[in-house]
Amino acid sequence: MTQIIANLAQISARYDAVFCDLWGCLHNGVAPFPAAVAALQAFRAKGGKVILLTNAPRPKSSIVKQLDEMSVPRDAWDDVVTSGDAAQYAMLTGAVGHKVHFIGATKDEVFFTDFADDLQAVAAANPAMTRVPTKDAEGLVVTGLVDDLTETPEDYRATLLLAKNLGLPMLCANPDIIVHMGSKLLYCAGALAKEYEAMGGTALYFGKPHPPIYDLARRRLVVLGGAEEARILCIGDGIHTDVQGAIGESLDALFVTGGIAHESFGADSNNPDKDLLEDWLEAGMLSPGYSIGNLR
Template sequence: MTEIIRSLADLTGRYDAVFCDLWGCLHNGKAAYPAAVAALQGFRATGGKVVLLTNAPRPKSSVIKQLDGLGVPRDAYDLVVTSGDAAQMGMLSGAVGRKVHFIGAPKDEPFFTDFAEDLAAYAATQPPITRVPLNEAEGIVCTGLFDDLTETPDDYRSTLLMAKTLGLPMLCANPDIIVDLGDRRLYCAGALAQAYEEMGGQTLYFGKPHPPIYDLARRRLAESGAPADPQILCIGDGLRTDVQGGIGEGLDTLFITGGLEAERFGTDVESPEAGLLLPWLEGEQLSPTFAMGRLR
């Protein structure tokens, strides 16, 4: 049964590293959560490694720049691993062909040019990826909507239907369906991938809860000097991404109830009511190891 805890410090000494989600845990898209920052700094102070594991479809350098702008200090984490990093590896390997059609926002352009050091070395050994119109493509690379502030998946129905007719596989760089930007709820690449699958299209995922992003995170964690076979705790507010992914990897999980699902568990976002949380988790057939309201 899921144990409700008060703070990350309650688990001091039990884990060598955490894989911590960003949006909804560490920030809300507009500003960092000070208590979450302090919790991660405290974990590092005890010798733990903090890996920020995010379904952002951009490379880690772009995410680090965003974190700087949101006020997340660099001493709150050791590593950043993104769905974009893992999806870049898939793209470079030719998972959806070498002539691809891009669906995404201008802010996601670095996906095609900005590679982490390990990925840049791999890219240098592979044939180039070329961006082409839909009718010339071998596959689709989707990082999200062009304008997630105004668009919904319905705006892409005709494009997705044409892609399905052409038999194009889609590489989804961010499996998240939605995120909250302050008090606004926005659609992500996962919503387009879901719509494409419902039409019968083929979709490949590289972020949480799927294995590629965890494989990359484990490799980079090992390279950072973490102990062999480290004890890892996965932290996140996405039940079907952070929690399901962690469980699938055989890792303990900490569900942050005050994120995407905050309205379900009582009036105090900091303290979920067990009588509401535990039956809901049972209905979802997922049981995180721990839960807390906000990361602190």
């Protein structure tokens, strides 16, 4: 049974660090949530470490730039770890070959060129990546839809069928199926990966809830001065990404009900209906230790 809490401060003393999701928790893709920013600032002010853990397919530097453009204060976090960072390591080491066909937006082109400090040595030590048409590829690298404002996974059916028939593995840089941008829902790379798997193709995942992104976050936490056995709380609004990932890593989870699934818990997104929440979690067979309407 999950415990509904009023604010992060209610439990923050139990933890040395938080791994906090971005979309739906800290911002909505357009602007930050002031109460969430204040909660993370307060946690850090008491000595806690905050790592922003996101399934964004782009490298850390791109997300930092995005946060700056949205005016998310830098004193609300210590480091950023992306699904893109974890997937870049796999790509550079040849998880889907070194000749790949790329599916993604123009903004995601940096996936092939911009590497965090701890990945630059990996890039230098491995063969260069070459982008080729599907028919010449050893694998697919998918960061998302080319135009997620207008396209759906159905627009990629022909490409995915060809790749499946050629036996190409897919590197999925973002396991999320959908995200909110303001009030709009957008498809992510995970939607293409699920479509590919339904066809019989093989997809490899590196973001939440899969271990590689947590392994990378722990390594960066140690670099920040955190203990290897730090007490970590995972915060997120994705039951099958943030919560499932935390449980798989034996970490505590704080489920933000006011995010992507907010319509399931009553009219007041700040105060989820306990009975609706318990029924919903039971149906999903996942139960976070804590839940909160919105991070604050």
